[in-house]
Amino acid sequence: MRKLTFAVACCVFSAMLLRDPVEARLGAQSSDALTAPYETRDPGQRQYVRQGCYQCHGLVGQGSILSGPSLSPLRIDSDAFRRYVRNPKGAMPPYTKRVLADADLDSIEAFIRSLPPGRPYKTIPALARVGSSSDHAAEPQLSPSGRAIYQRHCAACHGESREGGIAPSLIGAGRKRDVAAIAALLANPPRGMPKLSPQPLTNKDVEAVARFVADVR
Amino acid sequence: MEDAKYLGRRSFIKASVLAGIATPTIPALAKRESTPAPSKVSPPGSAAATAENGAISEADDAPHLIHRPGSDFMVDLLKATDTRYVSAMAGSTFRGLHESIVNYGGNKAPELIVCVHEEISAGIAHGYAKVANKPMACLVHSTVGLLHASMAIYNAWCDRAPIMVIAGNGLDATKRRPGVEWVHSAQDLGALVREYIKYDDAPISLQHYAESYMRAHELSMTPPYEPVMIVADSELQEEEVDADIELRIPAPAPVSPPAAPPEAIDRAADILLAASAPLIVADRAARSQRGVELIVQLAEILGAPVIDRAGRLNMPTTHFLCQTSLQNTLIREADAIIGLELTDLWGTINSVPDVPGRPSRRVARPEAKVIGISTGYGYVRSVVQDAQRYFAADVAIAADAEASLPSLITAIDRKMSGAQREAVAAKKARLRSAYAEMRASDAAAAAIGWDASPISTARLSMEIWEQIKDLDWGLVSNHAFISSWPQRLWDFTKYHQYIGGEGGYGVGYGAPAAVGAALAHRDADRIAVAIQCDGDLMMLPGTLWTAAHHRIPLLMVMHNNRSWHQETMHLKRMAGRRDRDPHTWAVGTTITDPEIDFAKIAKGMGVYAEGPISKPAELKGALSRALAVVRSGQPALLDTLTQMR
Numbered sequence: 001m002r003k004l005t006f007a008v009a010c011c012v013f014s015a016m017l018l019r020d021p022v023e024a025r026l027g028a029q030s031s032d033a034l035t036a037p038y039e040t041r042d043p044g045q046r047q048y049v050r051q052g053c054y055q056c057h058g059l060v061g062q063g064s065i066l067s068g069p070s071l072s073p074l075r076i077d078s079d080a081f082r083r084y085v086r087n088p089k090g091a092m093p094p095y096t097k098r099v100l101a102d103a104d105l106d107s108i109e110a111f112i113r114s115l116p117p118g119r120p121y122k123t124i125p126a127l128a129r130v131g132s133s134s135d136h137a138a139e140p141q142l143s144p145s146g147r148a149i150y151q152r153h154c155a156a157c158h159g160e161s162r163e164g165g166i167a168p169s170l171i172g173a174g175r176k177r178d179v180a181a182i183a184a185l186l187a188n189p190p191r192g193m194p195k196l197s198p199q200p201l202t203n204k205d206v207e208a209v210a211r212f213v214a215d216v217r
Numbered sequence: 218m219e220d221a222k223y224l225g226r227r228s229f230i231k232a233s234v235l236a237g238i239a240t241p242t243i244p245a246l247a248k249r250e251s252t253p254a255p256s257k258v259s260p261p262g263s264a265a266a267t268a269e270n271g272a273i274s275e276a277d278d279a280p281h282l283i284h285r286p287g288s289d290f291m292v293d294l295l296k297a298t299d300t301r302y303v304s305a306m307a308g309s310t311f312r313g314l315h316e317s318i319v320n321y322g323g324n325k326a327p328e329l330i331v332c333v334h335e336e337i338s339a340g341i342a343h344g345y346a347k348v349a350n351k352p353m354a355c356l357v358h359s360t361v362g363l364l365h366a367s368m369a370i371y372n373a374w375c376d377r378a379p380i381m382v383i384a385g386n387g388l389d390a391t392k393r394r395p396g397v398e399w400v401h402s403a404q405d406l407g408a409l410v411r412e413y414i415k416y417d418d419a420p421i422s423l424q425h426y427a428e429s430y431m432r433a434h435e436l437s438m439t440p441p442y443e444p445v446m447i448v449a450d451s452e453l454q455e456e457e458v459d460a461d462i463e464l465r466i467p468a469p470a471p472v473s474p475p476a477a478p479p480e481a482i483d484r485a486a487d488i489l490l491a492a493s494a495p496l497i498v499a500d501r502a503a504r505s506q507r508g509v510e511l512i513v514q515l516a517e518i519l520g521a522p523v524i525d526r527a528g529r530l531n532m533p534t535t536h537f538l539c540q541t542s543l544q545n546t547l548i549r550e551a552d553a554i555i556g557l558e559l560t561d562l563w564g565t566i567n568s569v570p571d572v573p574g575r576p577s578r579r580v581a582r583p584e585a586k587v588i589g590i591s592t593g594y595g596y597v598r599s600v601v602q603d604a605q606r607y608f609a610a611d612v613a614i615a616a617d618a619e620a621s622l623p624s625l626i627t628a629i630d631r632k633m634s635g636a637q638r639e640a641v642a643a644k645k646a647r648l649r650s651a652y653a654e655m656r657a658s659d660a661a662a663a664a665i666g667w668d669a670s671p672i673s674t675a676r677l678s679m680e681i682w683e684q685i686k687d688l689d690w691g692l693v694s695n696h697a698f699i700s701s702w703p704q705r706l707w708d709f710t711k712y713h714q715y716i717g718g719e720g721g722y723g724v725g726y727g728a729p730a731a732v733g734a735a736l737a738h739r740d741a742d743r744i745a746v747a748i749q750c751d752g753d754l755m756m757l758p759g760t761l762w763t764a765a766h767h768r769i770p771l772l773m774v775m776h777n778n779r780s781w782h783q784e785t786m787h788l789k790r791m792a793g794r795r796d797r798d799p800h801t802w803a804v805g806t807t808i809t810d811p812e813i814d815f816a817k818i819a820k821g822m823g824v825y826a827e828g829p830i831s832k833p834a835e836l837k838g839a840l841s842r843a844l845a846v847v848r849s850g851q852p853a854l855l856d857t858l859t860q861m862r
């Protein structure tokens with residue numbers, strides 16, 4: 001056993017000696033070592049870090065107004081997710097199959113879908129106070145406005161200002177479809193778009209958000 | 218040696234030294250006979266020295282003393298302008314003024330704030346000015362010192378912040394000792410920074426110095442506020458002021474800021490009153506609490522939401538018309554937009570996404586009318602491109618926004634019809650509701666990752682807020698790097714509670730500006746808090762020593778994401794567009810392997826510190842302990858490992 005250990009050690013040492021010194025120096029700056037502090041044992045999480053997804057979307061998918069939308073929860077199906085990652089819009093870089101194999105993309109998706117959703121903010125005392133801390137504001141209406149519903153359920157894909165993103169722009173959508181047609185689309189969404197009605201959106205919510213999208217006040 | 222007795226004593230000493238003889242009074246021969254000659258030349262005895270230099274005259278016994286140096290008068294000027302602090306790293310070209318501040322001035326108003334790098338000196342002055350609302354002086358050594366300070370001066374210039382830079386220099390070449398004094402002198406020192414200061418002069422007499430100093434001070438505090446520089450010649454500092462010269466301190470003459478002319482105000486009021494969805498966008502508009510109150514008045518009379526671009530605190534975040542988080546939507550919906558002291562009016566109305574080809578597109582409605590009020594229309598430099606892209610506003614007013622708002626509000630009030638007042642009243646309920654939904658939406662976004670480790674920036678912000686909200690506080694760091702959580706979640710109501718950011722986006726601003734701002738807050742008995750980026754602190758970690766040395770109470774909580782995070786995204790974007798190695802972005806953008814222990818660095822500088830803290834549950838206790846240190850009058854640092862943004 002001792003001989004075997006010695007032999008292995010000799011092999012490793014010889015390999016180190018044979019290694020190109022330039023390569024050895026670059027090894028000191030290997031990307032694996034540099035990103036190791038961000039990684040866990042979850043292979044999907046590791047890919048999520050190494051592919052740089054976390055840079056814009058956060059290590060727990062929380063997103064940032066400065067960089068990228070929250071991915072928690074991921075509101076689109078697997079097909080739409082894959083299509084978007086391969087050929088994204090805006091500032092997000094494309095991920096071809098050459099740099100990100102299908103299997104690795106699957107593991108990233110699995111990791112994102114495993115992320116716990118945010119706790120309801122009203123269960124966190126400090127945030128609950130923010131939601132009702134204004135000196136001047138009215139209490140939120142019992143039925144949230146179309147704009148608020150849009151921000152909560154639609155903005156992640158269609159953009160905060162309806163400018164588009166993962167999903168098409170909705171600016172000027174009211175010129176193509178009236179409120180009823182937009183509401184019908186929400187009730188029976190096209191491929192890739194999540195079904196939001198009757199849950200989590202009620203018929204009243206659907207109408208409110210359709211009016212907002214159609215610019216009808 | 219026989220001939221020695223025939224030499225004069227002076228010639229003998231010279232001859233002896235040249236011959237390597239140790240003791241000229243002892244004949245070399247005799248010396249050889251007794252002991253070997255020592256290898257070193259001993260100094261001559263007193264008799265020999267007298268012979269060499271001549272006898273010291275009783276009449277010349279009084280040393281050459283300078284009883285009334287010019288630099289004392291320079292201190293009088295600092296006091297005359299109520300300059301409480303002078304930041305400096307010692308340098309020989311201002312040794313005269315340095316000594317005068319300490320001894321003649323008593324090191325009190327102004328007090329010397331000792332720095333270990335001139336960029337820290339200027340950064341401290343930058344942060345101080347934004348809280349104290351007046352400049353402090355920043356004393357720098359010629360050439361090398363000024364070049365070190367130049368980065369921070371540039372930030373202050375872009376940020377429209379006043380600094381009184383006083384630079385030592387030795388102009389008279391015949392007075393310079395050979396070597397270093399030549400490379401630490403400049404024929405035209407101002408040329409090194411002239412493109413990003415408002416005014417400089419190199420006075421050649423003390424009265425000239427006094428008048429230029431007062432002019433510089435006045436210009437720095439006339440909007441747009443800017444850094445200014447006076448060169449303090451070494452000879453002027455160090456030489457005696459002739460007794461028959463009567464020096465005068467010119468009276469300060471504060472200049473009224475430029476206000477908009479009535480016809481421009483009328484046109485702006487007409488556009489805003491004709492709009493159904495007017496919008497106010499403010500950046501460095503407020504210069505005081507009065508400015509904040511005026512923006513509130515304008516918003517209320519128009520029923521217009523405000524986007525606070527946060528160059529300063531312009532709008533209380535508790536007010537229902539402060540709707541910054543809705544800015545992308547508001548810009549698209551507005552039919553009249555008034556920009557108040559915007560860094561970038563074009564970029565408010567248009568955008569250039571970072572995609573290949575970088576296409577420009579207008580974001581605002583095509584028919585939306587745009588009004589710009591800014592001193593920037595009358596103040597621009599060619600070398601630095603901070604003027605941003607040209608934009609043809611419908612009404613462009615070269616005036617100070619805060620000074621112009623009273624007449625604009627009055628004009629709107631005068632012209633407003635009863636129907637218009639009813640329309641404003643009618644939409645307030647909708648605006649209140651939009652505000653409440655915005656706050657709730659921000660709170661919901663903050664809840665994602667609340668329990669994550671490393672700590673989410675939202676959690677970090679709110680844990681700090683919970684500890685300071687009942688105190689008199691000021692946030693002295695740029696909140697943009699942490700997704701603007703403080704702006705979205707904290708209750709900002711006072712002008713001094715937020716001071717904006719770098720101005721020039723020069724990394725290294727954060728720590729010194731926070732210390733300078735904390736110094737001003739200390740004088741007002743307030744608690745200063747900075748959320749400090751790791752990359753920024755690594756630029757000028759010596760700032761911590763200054764904070765400890767001067768007992769400046771500052772709670773510094775690290776936003777330690779172990780990277781220059783903005784750059785990680787740029788590198789990833791480049792590699793992605795080029796279809797290249799997806800993982801190399803970490804090289805040159807991450808600060809890992811090894812990870813930096815900021816608590817150890819801080820402790821080494823004499824600052825109370827804890828960390829690294831990566832679990833959110835540990836934050837509350839650590840913050841409480843650190844805050845107790847700060848409330849006792851000392852700085853404290855918590856190294857917290859955080860999410861990226």
